[in-house]
Amino acid sequence: MGKLLTPYEERYRSVQKAGGERFYPKVPSREFIAFLHDKSLKPGKALVASCGEGRNIGPLDDAGWEVVGVDSAPTGLDVARRDHKGQANVTFLETDLLEQLPIETNSIDLVVAIGSLHMIVEESDRHFLFREMHRLLKSRGWLFIESNGRLNANRSVQLENGQIEMRT
Numbered sequence: 001m002g003k004l005l006t007p008y009e010e011r012y013r014s015v016q017k018a019g020g021e022r023f024y025p026k027v028p029s030r031e032f033i034a035f036l037h038d039k040s041l042k043p044g045k046a047l048v049a050s051c052g053e054g055r056n057i058g059p060l061d062d063a064g065w066e067v068v069g070v071d072s073a074p075t076g077l078d079v080a081r082r083d084h085k086g087q088a089n090v091t092f093l094e095t096d097l098l099e100q101l102p103i104e105t106n107s108i109d110l111v112v113a114i115g116s117l118h119m120i121v122e123e124s125d126r127h128f129l130f131r132e133m134h135r136l137l138k139s140r141g142w143l144f145i146e147s148n149g150r151l152n153a154n155r156s157v158q159l160e161n162g163q164i165e166m167r168t
Contacts, residue, residue, distance in 0.1 A: 026053075036059060047112070052071055052077075070097060106137070
């Protein structure tokens, strides 16, 4: 497992200890909602990397996507599972993004990485994560990135014949 800037599990637990329900508001990213509307993507299979409490899963599920939420923080995933209980197209994996995911190669139409990449400290770990996302994405699949901190970027990326192409 690689090194993360701040372990989110501690954040989620501290909120619950203080009597709170969630660390983040249940509101999805505005930029992600705009991306979904602008691109008019045909629903397929989406992976939400570092999904945490699942705030960006609802728009995908509502639009008919099959969604896999991935996170290493069990407390955040408990909130996400509770919020998305009974939604047949939504599943969750509790695993580290810095390990190979148990998902078939070329099986994902859209990878969503919101607020996760800037938390990865080592450049080699970021490279591993991008290679893993590339492995999972189908040809002509999309990678949506929204980040804070050092990356400070909102980007969408489309895989074109095995190559990653940036679009802003």
